[in-house]
Amino acid sequence: MIAIASRKEVAELAGVSEATVSRVLNNVGPLKEKTKERVIAAARELGYTPSSLARSFARKRSGNLGVVMPYLPKARLFSAYYFSEILSGIGSRAREEGYDLLMIFREADEPLDYCGLFRMRKVDACIVLGAKEEAGELEALRQLKKDGHPYCLINQHYEGESFHEVDADHVEGCQLAVKHLLSQGFTRIAFLNGPQAYSNSRDRLEGYMQALQEEGIPADASLMFEGNFSRRSGMAAAQAILPQLEHIEAVVVANDRMAIGLQQGLRELGVNTDRMPAIVGYDDSDAAELTTPALSSVRVPFYQLGEIAAAKVLELLENGGVNSGNEMIRVKLPAKLVVRASSLRTGGIQ
Numbered sequence: 001m002i003a004i005a006s007r008k009e010v011a012e013l014a015g016v017s018e019a020t021v022s023r024v025l026n027n028v029g030p031l032k033e034k035t036k037e038r039v040i041a042a043a044r045e046l047g048y049t050p051s052s053l054a055r056s057f058a059r060k061r062s063g064n065l066g067v068v069m070p071y072l073p074k075a076r077l078f079s080a081y082y083f084s085e086i087l088s089g090i091g092s093r094a095r096e097e098g099y100d101l102l103m104i105f106r107e108a109d110e111p112l113d114y115c116g117l118f119r120m121r122k123v124d125a126c127i128v129l130g131a132k133e134e135a136g137e138l139e140a141l142r143q144l145k146k147d148g149h150p151y152c153l154i155n156q157h158y159e160g161e162s163f164h165e166v167d168a169d170h171v172e173g174c175q176l177a178v179k180h181l182l183s184q185g186f187t188r189i190a191f192l193n194g195p196q197a198y199s200n201s202r203d204r205l206e207g208y209m210q211a212l213q214e215e216g217i218p219a220d221a222s223l224m225f226e227g228n229f230s231r232r233s234g235m236a237a238a239q240a241i242l243p244q245l246e247h248i249e250a251v252v253v254a255n256d257r258m259a260i261g262l263q264q265g266l267r268e269l270g271v272n273t274d275r276m277p278a279i280v281g282y283d284d285s286d287a288a289e290l291t292t293p294a295l296s297s298v299r300v301p302f303y304q305l306g307e308i309a310a311a312k313v314l315e316l317l318e319n320g321g322v323n324s325g326n327e328m329i330r331v332k333l334p335a336k337l338v339v340r341a342s343s344l345r346t347g348g349i350q
Contacts, residue, residue: 005046007098014042018318022098064102065094065310066123068112070130071105081256081285082302083129086154089306090127097314099124111136114144114151125150125317127309132197133158150316152309152329157199164316164329166309170200173298173335174207177252177280180296180337182215184345186250186278190223192237192262194254204254204282223248227258234261235268241277242269250278250343256285256297263291263342278343284336293341301333308333 011018016039024031024039042048067090069083087101094101102123106112111134117123131137131153141163144151152164181189191208194201209219225240227233234257241248241262253259259281266276281288284299312329 005043005048007048009046010039010042010048013046014038019097023096025098061124062102062121063098063100064123065090065099065314066102066104066117066126068104068106068114068126068128068130071107081283081287085302086129086306089303089308090310091306093307093310094314097310099314111140114140115147115149118147118149125152125313127151127306127313128153129155131156132195133199134197150313152313152316154305154309155198155200157203159199162328164313166305166312166329166331166333167200168300168305168333168335170203170300170335171207171210173282173300173337174204174252175211176335176337177282177296177298178208178211180339181250181252181278181280181343182211184250184278184343186345187215187217188223188247188249190225190241190244190248190251190277192225192227192234192241192251192253192258194227194229194258196226201254208252227254227261229255229258231257231261231264234258234263235265236261238262238265238269242266242271245271245275245277248277250280253279253281256281256283256288256295259295259297260287260291263295278345280337280343284338288338288340291342296340296343297338299336299338301335304333 007018007021011021014021016035020031020035021039021043024036025043067087091101104112104117104126114126114128117126126149128141128151131141138158138161141153141158142161145163152166154166155168157165157167178189189212191205193205196202212219222244225237227237234253237258238261241251251262253262259279263276263279279295281295281297282300283302284297288295288297308331312331316329
């Protein structure tokens, strides 16, 4: 049987990293001409063919980086800013490393057999989006870790577990939003959060509570509302908020879609500009600048989260997987508040 050369062998012969070999052969990114020539010469000498089939035989791998996402009928996930930005970051890095993306959808209420994806060689590594705090999901992730497969979670943390995670600092993000509103002189600040099954919802709640506590303002359960991150749930929250609007000066909302739905819902209920509470959204999606008034929002670096997760999980793969002495992936990126007209008090502190 003729042995098929691997990317690692090409890298060793050329004196470069495997990632550089991938970039040269996929013609990605700026590279020195001498580096390109060395890699191409090494590939020719070894008879290396960078096709997915060749990679599969040579490395006993599929060449696929799996991305696990929840299946939500009629949700149009790919049009959602959160998913589109993260997927763009993952895809960019995967392409640089010579991997294809395989999208895997799981039923929202059913845990996925992650290990089965590896047993059937559908994926070489996987990134999990939309994981929730549920017993079945937690057990599936524990098994994934136990079996030593390379994986990474984005935007979800499990207290007491040591999973590979890439996330943003949502405690700080929500603190920034509340402190900004407090600086405007608002003290009756409501909070429209997402489901508590998501750690980022719990983190935002913690940030909200901490910011109020630092100013000596007691938490008021009547000012706390919950949606499901959809625009429709923001509109539904408008009906719950309307009876208290006399006492509510501002609202922090856990994502822009709900914030936009809240704005729309209050308008449809007859709330004019003078009575509209100050609103801060979360994510800083493209739509935030298109609302009237333009929506203040906490910017989360979703693209970078995807890019880092892909880089880290593929590094795990190249270094032999989870149980090969690799360091735990724990990345937390900072969030940033972008102030626009929706949260400014007329004539107030700006």
